[in-house]
Amino acid sequence: DVKVTQSSRYLVKRTGEKVFLECVQDMDHENMFWYRQDPGLGLRLIYFSYDVKMKEKGDIPEGYSVSREKKERFSLILESASTNQTSMYLCASSFATGVHEQYFGPGTRLTVT
Amino acid sequence: AQSVTQLDSQVPVFEEAPVELRCNYSSSVSVYLFWYVQYPNQGLQLLLKYLSGSTLVESINGFEAEFNKSQTSFHLRKPSVHISDTAEYFCAVINFGNEKLTFGTGTRLTIIP
Structure with a gap:
């Protein structure tokens, strides 16, 4: 089974803090994605990567x-975290x-206060 | 550009009744179509997908969806729902040759005992 884990x-976190969200997959997938999920907005793509050191804006x-x-x-x-980044983050x-x-x-459900 | 519309944000249904969750998409090229399900406090799981071939696709837990190219729709149906189907359902589309999924805003299915 494919396993994607989030840290x-x-x-x-407090406003202004630097925040790291980690994601690890064990299936040797080339592509990886970060989304945020907000009520009424569905999933929106933040960034994705199609190879090591490669990234594209979502x-x-x-x-x-x-x-x-x-x-x-x-x-x-x-x-620099802000309150409007309070959300569910999906990898x-x-x-x-x-x-x-x-x-x-x-x-990961992130709350920025 | 591709887009997905899920008109119903919430659908309450009595247990053992049929349900249809609507999904319409917009794209200028051929597409792949997906339904994902998110059970409470979990990530998204693939429910079913249309890639090519038969326009009617089925999942292992009794859901089915039909790709209708002329109406640009991919509605999800189940003839008899159970309490365990309570979840949020997301329709998603990807264009041929693209790496990015576009999600709808989701439909929350609530089963009434």
Whole structure:
């Protein structure tokens, strides 16, 4: 079974703090994704990566950055957390070729106070 | 650009009654279509997908969806729902040759005993 794990289920941070969200997959997937999920808005893509050290902006990259130093790990960074970044963050991964089915982690619920 | 519309944000249904969750998409090119399900406090799981071939696709737990190209729809149906189907359901689309899924805003299915 594909396994995508996220470092924390719940996280509380203060405004202005630097926040790291970690995601690890064990299926040797080339593609990895970070989404945020908000009520009434569904899932919105923040960033994705199709290879080590490669990244592309998604639909809402402002206020976020990412890092992919190893194939299995994809980190989302909030340089200076703000209250409007309070959300559920979901990581996903997929193979690069063929059908683009994505496998999701359990999510991290981040609260910025 | 591709987009997905899920008109119903919430659908309450009595147990053992049938249900239909609506999904319409917009794209200028051919697409793959997916339904994902999110059970309470969990990440998303793939429920079923349309890639090509038969326009009617089925899941292992009794859901089915039909791809209708002329109406650009991919509605999800189940003839008899159970309490365990309580979840949020997301329709998603990806264009051929693209790496990015576009999700709808989700439909929360509530089963009434």
